[in-house]
Amino acid sequence: MLVWSRSGRLVLWVLFALIFGVLFLAPLAVILLSSLADQWNGVLPNGLTTEHYTDVISGAAGRAVKASLVTGFLASALALVSGTWAALSLRLQGHALRRLLGLLFFIPSAVPSVSVGLGLLVAFSHPPLLLNGTIAIVMIAHFVLISAFTFGNVSAGLARLSPDFEQVASSLGARPAYRLWHVTLPLLAPYLVAAFGLSFALSMGELGATVMVYPPGWVTLPVSIFSLTDRGDIFAGAALTMILVVATLVLLLGLERITKRATGS
Amino acid sequence: MSAAAFTGTSVMDIDAAKVRGAGSNVHFDKVSVAYGAHVVLHPLTLDIAPGEILAMIGPSGSGKTTALRAVAGFVRPASGRIRIGATDVTDLPPYERGLGMVVQNYALFPHMRVEDNVAFGLRAQGADKALIGERIKDALGTVGMSAYARRYPRELSGGQQQRVAIARALAVRPRVLLLDEPLSALDAQIRRNMVEEIARLHRSLPGLTILYVTHDQTEALTLADKIAIMRDGRVCSHGPTTELYRRPPNRFTAEFLGRANLLPVTVAEAVGPKGFATARHGDALLTGAGRNEKAGDKSLLCIRPQHLSLTADSDHTNRIVGTLQEVHWQGELTHLVLDVDGTPVRVSATRLPIALPEPGAKVPLFFAPADTSLLPEDAGV
Numbered sequence: 001m002l003v004w005s006r007s008g009r010l011v012l013w014v015l016f017a018l019i020f021g022v023l024f025l026a027p028l029a030v031i032l033l034s035s036l037a038d039q040w041n042g043v044l045p046n047g048l049t050t051e052h053y054t055d056v057i058s059g060a061a062g063r064a065v066k067a068s069l070v071t072g073f074l075a076s077a078l079a080l081v082s083g084t085w086a087a088l089s090l091r092l093q094g095h096a097l098r099r100l101l102g103l104l105f106f107i108p109s110a111v112p113s114v115s116v117g118l119g120l121l122v123a124f125s126h127p128p129l130l131l132n133g134t135i136a137i138v139m140i141a142h143f144v145l146i147s148a149f150t151f152g153n154v155s156a157g158l159a160r161l162s163p164d165f166e167q168v169a170s171s172l173g174a175r176p177a178y179r180l181w182h183v184t185l186p187l188l189a190p191y192l193v194a195a196f197g198l199s200f201a202l203s204m205g206e207l208g209a210t211v212m213v214y215p216p217g218w219v220t221l222p223v224s225i226f227s228l229t230d231r232g233d234i235f236a237g238a239a240l241t242m243i244l245v246v247a248t249l250v251l252l253l254g255l256e257r258i259t260k261r262a263t264g265s
Numbered sequence: 266m267s268a269a270a271f272t273g274t275s276v277m278d279i280d281a282a283k284v285r286g287a288g289s290n291v292h293f294d295k296v297s298v299a300y301g302a303h304v305v306l307h308p309l310t311l312d313i314a315p316g317e318i319l320a321m322i323g324p325s326g327s328g329k330t331t332a333l334r335a336v337a338g339f340v341r342p343a344s345g346r347i348r349i350g351a352t353d354v355t356d357l358p359p360y361e362r363g364l365g366m367v368v369q370n371y372a373l374f375p376h377m378r379v380e381d382n383v384a385f386g387l388r389a390q391g392a393d394k395a396l397i398g399e400r401i402k403d404a405l406g407t408v409g410m411s412a413y414a415r416r417y418p419r420e421l422s423g424g425q426q427q428r429v430a431i432a433r434a435l436a437v438r439p440r441v442l443l444l445d446e447p448l449s450a451l452d453a454q455i456r457r458n459m460v461e462e463i464a465r466l467h468r469s470l471p472g473l474t475i476l477y478v479t480h481d482q483t484e485a486l487t488l489a490d491k492i493a494i495m496r497d498g499r500v501c502s503h504g505p506t507t508e509l510y511r512r513p514p515n516r517f518t519a520e521f522l523g524r525a526n527l528l529p530v531t532v533a534e535a536v537g538p539k540g541f542a543t544a545r546h547g548d549a550l551l552t553g554a555g556r557n558e559k560a561g562d563k564s565l566l567c568i569r570p571q572h573l574s575l576t577a578d579s580d581h582t583n584r585i586v587g588t589l590q591e592v593h594w595q596g597e598l599t600h601l602v603l604d605v606d607g608t609p610v611r612v613s614a615t616r617l618p619i620a621l622p623e624p625g626a627k628v629p630l631f632f633a634p635a636d637t638s639l640l641p642e643d644a645g646v
Contacts, residue, residue: 164372172386
């Protein structure tokens with residue numbers, strides 16, 4: 001314990017509660033209340049209703065949830081495979097090449113997502129790579145934006161993995177593919193699940209690039225929320241936001257349980 | 266090793282019978298290892314006979330682990346060849362060398378139960394189920410871990426994990442067992458027990474060739490048939506354990522293996538037919554076991570701390586006098602440090618006179634000629 005005095009600990013707890021409450025809880029609470037507000041003219045809503053949820057669920061929300069979940073799942077899975085592959089391959093390269101290629105992976109995360117969307121739109125609007133107006137271009141946009149995070153997570157896991165495990169496996173007669181499947185990947189499992197979870201959460205909330213490239217039949221939750229709030233339908237947008245938060249949370253909690261079971265921790 | 270190799274009976278069943286004939290010799294033929302321009306292992310030529318335990322010892326950075334890793338296939342030699350049995354393994358990947366390896370931190374696969382760890386090598390090589398079951402039982406039985414087969418590594422103590430690591434390496438019936446500082450992570454008491462257990466294991470599997478890398482001379486002296494002492498990427502001495510301890514060929518070996526006292530002497534009378542020479546240290550005329558020393562040679566007289574006595578008897582015909590400087594009592598042993606004409610001399614005694622002299626007192630020390638060894642002063646290697 002860094003702070004020994006009781007009063008010091010109390011001050012720190014109050015400070016933490018203030019920061020956490022103002023920065024994290026308050027916005028969420030406002031969205032939750034908005035999603036349930038009948039009318040909101042004063043400090044608190046005038047009355048509560050579930051009407052906005054009924055409206056958005058009977059409307060386009062179901063399709064938006066499906067589009068977001070499918071996009072998030074596929075893009076994250078693809079990013080996980082390629083990020084893991086890249087991290088495993090770069091581990092065998094020299095220090096300079098590893099640094100350079102590693103840096104390239106992170107470039108899309110340093111560029112505004114709108115610019116990434118615009119770039120994809122321009123690049124894939126002419127034959128032979130005509131993907132404009134397809135679901136594939138949405139997947140590609142999400143993949144490009146999140147792959148840096150999967151690569152970073154898996155690389156961090158590999159750096160912490162003692163080479164002894166793989167070397168002992170080799171000395172016992174395990175060929176590279178067997179070793180990868182039975183030793184390296186299981187040992188990396190917590191990092192792989194964390195990478196997938198982070199990618200999925202990022203994809204579920206992605207708006208900037210998606211709004212540039214989405215086709216009419218594939219409207220994701222953030223795009224729907226943006227459209228609703230842009231039209232002034234704040235309460236419906238808030239209801240959809242809560243659906244997005246719950247869907248993402250449920251999936252992340254599920255992933256955490258799977259990791260705990262797999263690693264026995 | 267192909268899957269076909271596993272169609273016979275188990276390695277441990279019937280225990281040593283199979284393994285007795287299974288050990289291979291290891292031959293380093295001018296093997297060197299370099300990282301860029303930095304040479305970490307100078308051309309090394311060395312043989313480990315089938316069924317032999319060779320301990321490679323030396324300080325950190327001496328090249329001992331590099332030599333082991335070259336045998337395992339994790340370091341590619343810059344020059345030279347490595348043979349295991351009749352096979353030149355220099356260009357073979359690690360998984361085709363037929364070895365077992367145990368490392369300092371055990372490297373048990375944490376997501377597998379003990380039995381799956383032991384079965385790992387056999388499954389990787391495609392052995393059939395019945396044989397795997399038999400080998401798990403036998404390997405765990407050999408190291409006394411049968412009751413822990415269903416546990417995960419995190420549920421075991423350090424010593425138990427190390428036993429499982431040994432069982433895992435033995436289960437594949439290796440041609441050579443590589444032990445890389447296997448006991449370094451254990452505390453002193455468990456380490457002592459494990460050294461005895463490895464010695465017992467080798468007695469039950471006498472055909473198993475073992476390359477044992479350690480920085481602990483006690484482990485090397487207890488276990489090894491032969492010892493190779495490494496320094497700065499070179500073998501500075503190599504030979505049977507008792508021979509190397511009793512007759513160290515150079516200063517580094519004498520000091521590294523058992524912290525010998527080295528008294529500078531001038532040979533007065535060359536080595537005679539019984540193998541002894543007389544040598545002068547200050548006023549004292551001493552007799553020591555020699556090799557081919559001639560009168561007038563500058564030499565070092567090597568005497569082990571436990572061979573020096575504070576009391577004279579008929580065998581202890583050599584006598585030197587030193588000034589007592591320090592006394593360290595360690596229970597079963599008492600260590601004395603004396604100054605003999607500017608040379609620090611250590612004495613390890615189990616029994617001391619009731620009235621121990623005070624520091625600063627002149628103390629006579631006695632030792633037998635047979636407990637000494639002369640080595641050339643310039644052989645500092």
